[in-house]
Amino acid sequence: MNNVKVDSKKCQILVLSYDGFSDLWPIFFDYFFKYWSDCPFEINLLTNFLEYPDKRVRSLKIGKDEGWSDGVIKALNKIDAERIFFFYEDAFLNKPVDTDTILMFLYWAIENNSDYIRKYILLYKLYN
Helix, strand or coil, X not given: CCCCCCCCCCEEEEEECCHHHHHHHHXXXXXXXXXXXXXXXXXXXXXXXXXXXXXXXXXXXXXCCCCHHHHHHHHHCCCCCCEEEEEECCCCCCCCCCHHHHHHXXXXXXXXXXXXXXXXXXXXXXXX
């Protein structure tokens, strides 16, 4: 297992959600930590008012729901990082994550000043 920790100013994870989907959070994080137990990134969960009871997850409470994009902007303003990996609370990991490969693509993106990395490009490069 990889024990590398990434400087939180470089990259963090944001799980996009809101309090109305809080019933999915335990399932999401059970799968997340099962399949990415050595995740080297700080993990943030977008919430309105609720706190997720896990010390590995920082709940970003943005207050009243004023729309999806407004919530994302408020959450991003609370994260001090150059890059963000977005996850949706209803998109569960179902296979182990290869942290070394993720870090390789992250460092490539940083070195090449890339605006984004798409999942299907990662998968294509991994399997072709």
